[in-house]
Amino acid sequence: MSTRVCAVSELRDDEPLRVELAEIDITVVRTGDEIFAIEDVCSHADFPLSDGDVEGCTIECALHGSRFDLRTGKPSGPPATVPVPVYPVSVVDGDVYIDVEND
Ligand code: FES
Known part of the structure; x- marks a missing residue:
């Protein structure tokens, strides 16, 4: 199930926004149209x-x-070797929704 975390207008290009959802700390990133x-x-x-x-x-x-890599969570540069979970994002009527049940 997707949950609203912020408005698209709250996201500045390439400036991570920290949110908490279902006791998970998540970074939301807007880069260009994505x-x-x-x-x-x-x-x-x-x-x-x-x-x-x-x-x-x-x-x-x-x-x-x-x-x-923000698309996959896979490390693309050392020293990390383990991926970080990423979550599906959807935008509805100018609001950002994240589904933490489907990483
Ligand atoms: S590279 Fe992120 S904590 Fe070391």
């Missing part, structure tokens, strides 16, 4: 990905520089 939701915990050492930088479809952890 919006992604990835768990807000780097798989390398439990650091919040929302503190990181976004470039295209990649978010870079601010602590040691691991990079993750």
Whole structure:
């Protein structure tokens, strides 16, 4: 089931927004026309990905520089080797919905 987390207008391009849903910390990222939701915990050492930088479809952890693909959650740059869960995003009437039951 999808749950509303914010309005699209609250998202600034390439600026991660941290939300909590079903006791899961999630980073919502808008990049261009696309919006992604990835768990807000780097798989390398439990650091919040929302503190990181976004470039295209990649978010870079601010602590040691691991990079993750926002589409898949897979690491695309070391030192992380384990994927981070990503969640389906939908937009309805200008609001962002995330489905945490289908990562
Ligand atoms: S905690 Fe993210 S790269 Fe180390």
